[in-house]
Amino acid sequence: xxxxxxxxxxxxxVEILDEHHARFGEEILEVDLAAxxxxxxxxxxxxxxxxxxxxxxxxxxxxxxxxxxxxxxxxEDEREKRxxxxxxxxxxxxxxxxxxxxxxxxxxxxxxxxxxxVKKGQTLIILESMKMQNDLRAPIAGSIVRLRIKVxxxxxxKQILLCIVPNSSGxxxx
Amino acid sequence: MFKKxxxxxxxxxxxRILRACRELGIKTIAIYSEADRQALHVRFADEAYLIxxxxxxxxxxxxxxxxxxxRKSGADAIHPGYGFLAERADFASGCVDAGLVxxxxxxxxxxxxxxxxxxxxxxxxxxxxxxxxxxxxxxxRDDELLAIAPIIGFPLLIKATSGGxxxxxxxxxxxxxxxELLLSARREAESSFxxxxxxxxxxxxxxxxxxxxxxxxxxxxxxxxGERECSIQRRHQKLIEESPSPFLADDEPLxxxxxxxxxxxxxxxxxxxxxxxxxxxxxxxxFYFLEMNTRLQVEHPVTETVTGMDIVTEQIRVAFGLxxxxxxxxxxxxxxxxxxxxxxxxxxxxxxxxxxxxxxxQPPTGPGVRIDTGIYAGFEISPYYDPxxxxxxxxxxxxxxxxxxxxxxxxxxxxxxxRTNIPFHQTMMDTYPFITGKYDTRxxxxxxxxxxxxxxRELYLDIAALMATMVAYGQMEHRAQVYGQPGNxxxxxxxxxxxxxxx
Numbered sequence: 252x253x254x255x256x257x258x259x260x261x262x263x264x265v266e267i268l269d270e271h272h273a274r275f276g277e278e279i280l281e282v283d284l285a286a287x288x289x290x291x292x293x294x295x296x297x298x299x300x301x302x303x304x305x306x307x308x309x310x311x312x313x314x315x316x317x318x319x320x321x322x323x324x325x326x327e328d329e330r331e332k333r334x335x336x337x338x339x340x341x342x343x344x345x346x347x348x349x350x351x352x353x354x355x356x357x358x359x360x361x362x363x364x365x366x367x368x369v370k371k372g373q374t375l376i377i378l379e380s381m382k383m384q385n386d387l388r389a390p391i392a393g394s395i396v397r398l399r400i401k402v403x404x405x406x407x408x409k410q411i412l413l414c415i416v417p418n419s420s421g422x423x424x425x
Numbered sequence: 426m427f428k429k430x431x432x433x434x435x436x437x438x439x440x441r442i443l444r445a446c447r448e449l450g451i452k453t454i455a456i457y458s459e460a461d462r463q464a465l466h467v468r469f470a471d472e473a474y475l476i477x478x479x480x481x482x483x484x485x486x487x488x489x490x491x492x493x494x495x496r497k498s499g500a501d502a503i504h505p506g507y508g509f510l511a512e513r514a515d516f517a518s519g520c521v522d523a524g525l526v527x528x529x530x531x532x533x534x535x536x537x538x539x540x541x542x543x544x545x546x547x548x549x550x551x552x553x554x555x556x557x558x559x560x561x562x563x564x565x566r567d568d569e570l571l572a573i574a575p576i577i578g579f580p581l582l583i584k585a586t587s588g589g590x591x592x593x594x595x596x597x598x599x600x601x602x603x604x605e606l607l608l609s610a611r612r613e614a615e616s617s618f619x620x621x622x623x624x625x626x627x628x629x630x631x632x633x634x635x636x637x638x639x640x641x642x643x644x645x646x647x648x649x650x651g652e653r654e655c656s657i658q659r660r661h662q663k664l665i666e667e668s669p670s671p672f673l674a675d676d677e678p679l680x681x682x683x684x685x686x687x688x689x690x691x692x693x694x695x696x697x698x699x700x701x702x703x704x705x706x707x708x709x710x711x712f713y714f715l716e717m718n719t720r721l722q723v724e725h726p727v728t729e730t731v732t733g734m735d736i737v738t739e740q741i742r743v744a745f746g747l748x749x750x751x752x753x754x755x756x757x758x759x760x761x762x763x764x765x766x767x768x769x770x771x772x773x774x775x776x777x778x779x780x781x782x783x784x785x786x787q788p789p790t791g792p793g794v795r796i797d798t799g800i801y802a803g804f805e806i807s808p809y810y811d812p813x814x815x816x817x818x819x820x821x822x823x824x825x826x827x828x829x830x831x832x833x834x835x836x837x838x839x840x841x842x843x844r845t846n847i848p849f850h851q852t853m854m855d856t857y858p859f860i861t862g863k864y865d866t867r868x869x870x871x872x873x874x875x876x877x878x879x880x881x882r883e884l885y886l887d888i889a890a891l892m893a894t895m896v897a898y899g900q901m902e903h904r905a906q907v908y909g910q911p912g913n914x915x916x917x918x919x920x921x922x923x924x925x926x927x928x
Binding site for chain 1: 481507592609612613617619660708769773775778779780783784808809810811812835836837841842847848851852855879882883884885886887888889890891892893894895896897898899901907
């Protein structure tokens with residue numbers, strides 16, 4: 252299987268030849284990858300050199316934590332490329348903003364109501380997590396729709412809290 | 426000696442205190458909230474009692490219930506650890522009223538030092554210099570604070586009167602932003618300490634946060650155990666502490682002067698047990714009293730490591746009524762110690778808290794490494810409590826040896842299931858200002874960024890690319906085996922199910 256791995260704007264062509272061999276650019280490498288205790292922590296031996304890192308899926312790409320640095324790696328094979336190009340036609344230009352919880356926590360204050368007009372930078376919700384209070388603010392001006400959080404409720408990370416529809420203006424660019 | 430001690434805390438500090446008790450042959454009682462049934466402190470203790478639901482105010486802050494449990498279970502004493510009830514004078518006096526020894530200072534000392542405004546007046550009277558602010562003026566209303574602010578001058582700090590750990594603290598750069606910051610500081614202080622009072626303090630720029638550990642017995646003997654440099658902070662939360670301070674370095678006269686002032690401040694409130702005097706030291710080496718923490722400090726192991734004194738054991742001994750085991754002359758600091766606070770926070774996602782079940786943990790071992798933690802594989806990190814999950818302390822003959830040892834240990838430490846700030850510490854250990862010891866309290870927020878720092882480090886782009894590709898390939902192969910059979914395959918399922926597999 253042939254892949255293109257992209258990190259920091261650099262592209263690395265990788266071809267997996269079999270479980271223990273990969274063509275990396277021009278070179279054929281002997282590679283042994285083992286998940287430590289079945290976890291997303293991997294030990295990898297490449298031509299005798301030993302590395303250990305975390306590999307996490309991260310919204311379509313991969314985050315690799317290796318020797319105290321984080322790398323964002325995009326990997327594409329031909330099948331994914333095809334899938335992606337067929338999907339892209341479905342994504343519509345969506346102008347509303349969806350506020351998701353940046354962390355799990357407890358809503359200790361909800362300062363807006365459905366339908367309310369908010370200004371850019373206005374505090375919408377105060378979320379408490381691990382004893383710290385965080386103000387979640389409106390990144391755009393508009394009106395609140397689909398408010399899905401009440402004071403005292405716990406939320407999961409990335410849970411949708413509310414949406415803001417920008418005030419419609421005549422010159423909306425689509 | 427005491428027969429049985431109740432530990433009114435959780436997490437790593439509860440485990441730390443349990444260890445001291447066990448070494449002294451004292452039975453231990455743990456208390457726990459619903460979220461903490463499986464916590465290490467519960468598993469390690471001789472007895473354990475459920476105290477209430479997960480939120481702290483319904484469990485670890487329920488002083489009445491805790492005292493009740495201590496009495497019913499036959500405890501002689503209560504150790505409060507840090508945070509929660511540790512600096513609540515009413516809790517300390519409640520213990521005494523119930524016939525229990527509170528392992529800490531007298532309620533009156535906590536009250537005097539706990540209300541930061543009173544503390545500042547007290548030490549100012551004893552001749553100790555303090556940072557300009559609204560000290561000793563009692564609780565002020567917002568309009569009063571807004572009127573005083575321009576007199577103190579900007580930038581300044583709003584601080585919670587009963588605060589600590591950066592909670593209820595805000596930097597203010599101008600009068601315009603002040604009303605909103607007052608509101609949020611009060612709100613955070615109210616929810617963290619049950620007290621929304623705040624005061625103002627001049628923000629000393631380019632300052633070092635240096636604190637002295639003191640230890641006092643009930644016979645009026647007070648000694649200090651040297652300093653800890655705590656200037657590596659983010660949002661006023663300490664992240665790295667070390668002793669000796671690279672800023673004081675071999676300025677022994679200054680160290681002795683500050684130590685003497687620390688002892689003097691403790692004497693001013695008739696102090697007993699362990700405590701910490703925090704100072705701000707400016708670029709010109711003027712030092713100002715900041716506050717006194719009337720409790721065991723998170724970073725106490727740094728001092729234990731360089732002095733060899735077991736501070737928790739000493740706390741228990743002096744609370745029992747024994748004199749201090751060491752005299753000032755016999756306190757010698759050897760080598761250098763550094764502590765990294767490992768928090769459940771993602772340094773690549775704006776240090777947001779990370780919660781979840783720990784699936785694997787592999788702590789570093791080997792020479793000169795100490796781990797104080799309450800976590801293990803299978804334990805769930807909940808959003809209810811502090812993000813501090815582990816403290817890693819290393820010792821080296823020299824500061825440089827301690828740094829290289831810390832680097833080695835950080836890379837060895839593997840925690841899976843939640844994100845931690847270990848990469849932050851790894852980056853810091855490679856940062857020039859840290860290595861040379863030339864940093865102040867603003868360093869992390871004003872000059873440090875994970876991204877910029879990464880640019881100066883050796884990168885392994887190719888290895889990262891290969892590793893991710895191998896993992897992606899492995900998962901794709903796995904999916905192909907599960908879903909690869911031809912037949913009634915729904916494209917909807919195909920689109921949805923692999924995402925679930927990844928989790």
